[in-house]
Every structure is written in structure tokens, then in C-alpha cells.
């Protein structure tokens with residue numbers, strides 16, 4: 001099912017939580033709403049679910065005005081961070097709940113409900129645990145039951161709010177892979193909220209980056225990571241360092257020296273150079289390169305992280321180098337960013 005959000009505004013008292021958000025989600029897409037705390041992700045998800053209403057704007061499900069539909073009529077599958085399973089029901093009854101409470105005319109028989117619940121239990125790879133109660137399951141297992149319960153009603157859209165938020169890092173990683181498999185098998189239009197950029201980039205077909213109630217950028221994980229359209233997206237989506245530079249005469253200048261970097265379409269004037277630790281090459285020749293004094297060396301998995309002080313303002317820049325490169329603190333090294341983004345200072349200040 002297609003979901004369209006048109007110019008949605010939501011204010012709580014005087015606080016605007018969403019400032020005119022527009023978004024189109026295609027049928028079968030897996031979309032992540034990504035942003036820091038308070039950026040409006042949950043408010044948008046709740047509006048899609050019918051648990052909240054916009055102050056202004058429209059929500060369409062397959063072109064139909066969804067705001068006229070109740071939560072039940074919208075037929076959305078919801079999964080929240082804190083499982084929300086019924087403690088007094090075993091697994092199979094939890095999964096079948098949404099079907100058992102349907103009006104009589106649309107309710108499948110008991111046998112059909114049980115069979116559907118067992119099928120879903122198999123899909124979420126928990127066969128054999130049907131008689132357990134939630135307290136007898138691990139956090140990851142409970143969350144998989146919550147998914148099965150959301151899928152049981154054959155939802156038109158699946159809405160997930162930080163579904164793995166309460167789980168430890170390893171279980172989160174496993175469940176991410178698992179969610180992708182389930183999505184590929186079932187093809188439900190899915191919207192999930194996360195503040196974890198790694199999770200969003202790994203799972204989503206498209207990522208919606210939000211900040212302060214606005215959409216900053218919508219794109220595929222590659223577009224968001226490789227071409228962030230603002231300093232906010234660049235720094236939110238991965239590790240980054242920033243250097244103040246000047247763009248003049250078609251060149252990028254740091255402390256009055258030209259760098260071997262292309263300014264692209266950035267206009268003349270002050271700008272900020274954003275780079276990521278792993279996107280640099282250390283070079284011998286300082287001409288056109290950025291040089292800095294080694295301050296701190298740290299082992300970082302298979303590599304070495306180096307903090308450098310760069311330029312007259314002694315800006316701290318973090319770069320990543322092979323672990324076997326021998327470096328001494330206080331030594332000066334030169335590097336060139338392989339990939340970088342330049343933002344005019346006006347845009348940097350806006351973000």
C-alpha cells in the first residue's frame with residue numbers, strides 16, 4: 001500500500017513537533033525515520049497509525065483519506081520498543097489476539113486462527129515455543145512474537161517504533177538481518193523509527209532524516225551517506241571532522257594555502273570542509289594536502305585512529321590509518337581526503 005503524507009503539521013500547545021512534513025512511501029518499501037531525540041519521528045509514526053491526529057495536513061493510504069479511518073479500519077501492524085505482549089497469554093494466543101477480537105463476520109475460525117499463528121511462529125523462527133508465556137522468553141524472542149502478532153492481522157502497513165531499542169547490540173544486529181529476511185518474504189510496506197544511523201542505513205530502502213520536526217533529506221542509504229545535503233545530515237549520519245576553509249578563485253584554501261580539492265558549485269566565501277575518518281589518504285608531499293600534528297593515537301579494531309591538530313585554529317581532526325603505520329605523537333603528517341563535502345558557511349549556520 002502507498003502512504004502519502006502531505007504537509008503535516010502537529011503542534012502540542014505552542015510546541016511544534018512537525019512543521020509541514022511531506023513524504024511519499026511506495027508500496028512494499030522499507031522506510032526508516034531517522035533523527036535525534038525530539039525530531040518528531042514518533043509523532044509522525046503515531047499519526048500514520050491513527051493514534052494521533054495532525055493539526056494540519058493530509059495522510060493518504062492508497063489515495064484514500066486515512067484521517068477519516070479509525071485505528072482498526074487503517075489495519076496497521078504496530079510494534080513498539082517495549083514488546084507490549086499480554087503477560088497472561090501464551091505465545092500462540094498473543095499472536096492470534098488481533099484476529100480473535102475482530103467482529104464476528106470477519107473473524108476466522110478458532111482453528112484457522114491457531115494455524116495462522118503457528119505459521120507466523122514458524123516465519124519468525126520460534127516454532128516449538130507456542131505454549132510459553134512472555135516471561136519465559138528472551139527480549140529478542142518477545143520482540144519476534146510482537147512482530148508475528150503485528151503480521152497476523154495482515155496489515156496494510158507495518159509501523160515499528162524503535163523495535164530493537166531495548167535489546168543488546170548483538171541481538172539487535174541479528175534481528176536486523178532477520179527483519180530484512182521477513183520483509184523480503186512478506187513485502188509489507190514498512191515504516192520504522194530509529195535514532196541509530198547504522199540500523200537505518202543497513203535496513204532501509206530509503207532513509208528519511210529528520211531534525212526539529214522537519215525532513216532534512218530523503219534518499220537511499222547510499223545517497224544519504226555519500227551525498228548528505230547539509231552539515232546536519234553529514235554529521236548525524238556518521239563520524240566526521242570539520243575544518244573552516246575559504247573558497248576563492250576556483251580553489252579551496254586552508255590558512256592561505258590552496259588544497260588539492262575541488263570546490264564544485266560552492267560559491268566564493270567562507271565554507272566548512274566535512275570529512276570522515278576512513279576517507280583519507282596519508283601522503284608524503286605536503287603540497288595541496290592538509291597537515292596536522294599527531295595528538296592522540298588509539299587502536300580501533302583492525303585500524304588505528306589518530307587525532308590531529310590542524311591549521312592555525314588547531315582544529316581537532318580524526319583520521320583512520322592502517323594499524324601497522326608507525327607514528328609518534330607530536331609528529332606532523334599530511335593527508336588528503338578521498339571523499340569530502342563542502343558547505344557554504346551560511347548553510348552550515350542554518351543547520
Ligand code: ATP
Nearest residue numbers: 012015017035036037038039040041042043044195
Ligand atoms: P525520541 O527519539 O526521543 O522518541 P522523537 O524524534 O520520536 O524523539 P517525538 O516523540 O515525535 O520525537 O517528539 C517531538 C517533539 O514533540 C518533542 O519536542 C516532544 O517533546 C514533543 N511532544 C511529543 N509528544 C508530545 C505530547 N503528547 N505533548 C507535548 N509535547 C509532545
